[in-house]
Structures are given as C-alpha cells and as structure tokens.
Amino acid sequence: MIKIENLVKRYGNIVALDHFNLEIEEGEIFGLLGPNGSGKTTAINCMLALLKYDRGSIRIMGREMTPDNYDVKRQIGIVMQDVAVFDELNVHDNIDYFCSLYIKDKNKRKELVEDAIRFVGLEDYRKTYPKKLSGGLLRRLNIACGIAHKPRLIILDEPTVAVDPQSRNKILEGICELNRQGSTIVYTSHYMEEVEQICTRIAIMDHGRSIAVGTKEELKSMIKTGETVTIEAVILDQEDLTDIGNLPHVFDVRYEEQRLIVRCTGAKHNLIHILGILQEKDIPFGRVFSELPTLNDVFLEITGKQLRN
Numbered sequence: 001m002i003k004i005e006n007l008v009k010r011y012g013n014i015v016a017l018d019h020f021n022l023e024i025e026e027g028e029i030f031g032l033l034g035p036n037g038s039g040k041t042t043a044i045n046c047m048l049a050l051l052k053y054d055r056g057s058i059r060i061m062g063r064e065m066t067p068d069n070y071d072v073k074r075q076i077g078i079v080m081q082d083v084a085v086f087d088e089l090n091v092h093d094n095i096d097y098f099c100s101l102y103i104k105d106k107n108k109r110k111e112l113v114e115d116a117i118r119f120v121g122l123e124d125y126r127k128t129y130p131k132k133l134s135g136g137l138l139r140r141l142n143i144a145c146g147i148a149h150k151p152r153l154i155i156l157d158e159p160t161v162a163v164d165p166q167s168r169n170k171i172l173e174g175i176c177e178l179n180r181q182g183s184t185i186v187y188t189s190h191y192m193e194e195v196e197q198i199c200t201r202i203a204i205m206d207h208g209r210s211i212a213v214g215t216k217e218e219l220k221s222m223i224k225t226g227e228t229v230t231i232e233a234v235i236l237d238q239e240d241l242t243d244i245g246n247l248p249h250v251f252d253v254r255y256e257e258q259r260l261i262v263r264c265t266g267a268k269h270n271l272i273h274i275l276g277i278l279q280e281k282d283i284p285f286g287r288v289f290s291e292l293p294t295l296n297d298v299f300l301e302i303t304g305k306q307l308r309n
C-alpha cells in the first residue's frame with residue numbers, strides 16, 4: 001500500500017526526515033509513534049505530496065506519489081492534526097462539502113454523509129455550527145469530513161490530541177471499524193497506549209528515522225527489559241542497592257525520591273527475589289508494582305530517553 005525509501009527532508013538546516021524508510025501493507029492499522037518533533041507530520045505531508053522532499057521515493061498503491069496524482073489522492077482520506085472545517089457550514093453541510101470533492105452522485109453522497117454522521121456519533125448535532133461544538137465533538141466532525149467518501153487509505157495525524165476520554169474512545173473504536181470495513185489506516189500519535197491498543201504494526205520514530213518496526217510483541221522482544229518492578233516509600237542505602245543490583249536477571253536499578261525502580265530480564269520470581277532482600281534486611285516499604293514492558297521501554301532502551309516528555 002505504501003513504500004517509502006530513503007526519504008530525506010530538510011527545513012533549512014533542520015533535517016526533519018533522515019533516510020526514512022517505511023512499508024505498510026494493505027489492511028493494516030499502522031502506527032507511527034514518536035516524540036514531538038520526530039518527523040511524523042513531515043512524513044505524512046510528504047506521503048500526500050503536500051511537501052517537496054530532498055531525496056528518496058514514495059510509492060502509494062503501487063504508484064509514485066506526485067502532487068497531480070489525483071487517481072491515488074481520490075482514494076486517500078486525510079485527518080490532519082489541526083481541525084480544518086468551515087465555520088459557516090453546519091455539521092451536515094461540512095461533511096457533505098468534503099464528500100462532494102470526491103463523490104458527485106447526490107444520492108450516493110446522501111447515504112455516505114449519513115453513514116459518516118452515525119459513525120462519529122454526531123446524530124444530535126447535524127444542524128450545529130462548528131463554533132458551538134466542544135473540542136472532542138469538533139475533532140469527530142474533522143474525522144467525519146476526512147473519511148465520508150470511504151477511502152481505501154486513511155491517514156490520521158494525532159486525531160485525539162486534547163480530546164475528552166469519551167470522544168477519544170469513540171474515535172479509536174471508529175478507526176478499528178473503518179479498518180474492518182476495508183480501509184488501511186496510518187495513525188500517528190505520541191500516545192503509546194493508543195498505538196498499543198489499536199495498531200497491528202508500529203514504527204517508532206526518532207530524529208526523522210524509523211528506529212524500530214514490528215508488532216508490539218516483536219518490538220518488546222527486541223529489548224532486554226522483561227519486567228519493571230517499582231517499590232514506593234522505601235528507604236535504602238548504597239549497600240542495599242548493590243545487593244539488589246547483584247540479583248540474577250536484574251540489569252538496571254534506579255532509586256529516586258524513595259522510589260526503587262528495578263528493570264529485569266524476563267524471568268520468574270524477580271519480584272519475590274527483590275522483596276526477599278527487603279524482608280531479610282527488615283526494610284519497610286509502601287506500594288509495589290510489577291509491569292510488563294511498554295513501548296516506552298522499547299524507546300528508552302533504544303534511544304536512552306523517554307518517549308513522553
């Protein structure tokens with residue numbers, strides 16, 4: 001569906017995409033995950049031929065992507081980060097307008113617009129103008145405008161930024177439903193939980209490069225962390241930390257503000273061994289958590305920094 005090879009995009013001295021590669025198959029919900037400024041929006045704008053790039057190639061649906069490739073563009077739905085709707089048109093008329101750019105047949109369009117309204121749950125707001133909608137409802141309208149023509153490929157750039165949990169769940173469910181109906185989805189976000197929840201494969205980006213690609217299970221198996229144990233309200237000295245650090249399967253020990261964070265490789269009984277040391281030394285402690293690796297751990301191990309700032 002999408003093949004990007006060695007894409008380089010500079011803004012003056014800033015290298016926004018640095019030999020970026022990506023391959024997305026038909027039918028996927030593909031997540032582009034990366035911190036702010038990692039190049040996600042630039043990659044999408046290049047895919048849509050909205051931006052000129054310096055080097056590399058982009059093929060979509062088997063065809064080279066160029067600004068006048070209307071055949072391909074017609075089959076793409078776009079939902080950009082910034083809401084782009086007309087304040088002068090109500091909900092229904094906004095969706096109808098965007099749909100009319102692709103679908104000329106009025107009867108067919110009527111059906112598609114109704115489908116889109118139902119799809120994003122704006123049935124009670126057909127006649128409402130954008131200025132009267134809450135942030136979450138406005139984002140849902142923005143999505144309806146981008147997908148009403150039922151495109152083969154849907155690209156969503158951070159569609160859930162600053163939306164309430166109810167709208168966020170509605171949006172995520174909607175994306176999965178569009179995929180079930182046959183659309184391939186490209187989804188950018190810096191919320192790793194969302195990407196984990198809905199994406200079939202994920203590329204993690206940093207500094208304009210794709211640093212790891214795979215299913216979430218594949219990404220997590222690329223790293224050493226099998227389990228992270230956190231113990232709150234515990235007072236430890238250097239000797240205690242050394243003892244914990246010497247336990248089998250422990251490879252990283254951090255102690256900040258009376259919180260002990262121990263990263264271990266995947267093995268049985270890590271937590272029991274750590275608690276055993278505290279018990280032996282009669283050290284009291286507060287809450288204890290044991291977590292499986294997250295995409296943040298993948299990012300942390302590969303880049304040395306947190307995905308979230």
Ligand SMILES: Nc1ncnc2c1ncn2[C@@H]1O[C@H](COP(=O)(O)OP(=O)(O)OP(=O)(O)O)[C@@H](O)[C@H]1O
Pocket residue numbers: 011014015016034035036037038039040041042043190
């Ligand atoms: N029009 C522009 N002019 C100059 N630099 C730009 C421009 N657009 C983006 N950049 C820079 O290019 C880099 C990549 O930005 P981009 O917006 O693609 O990242 P992003 O991953 O989408 O970030 P965000 O999550 O904040 O949207 C950043 O360093 C950014 O400051």
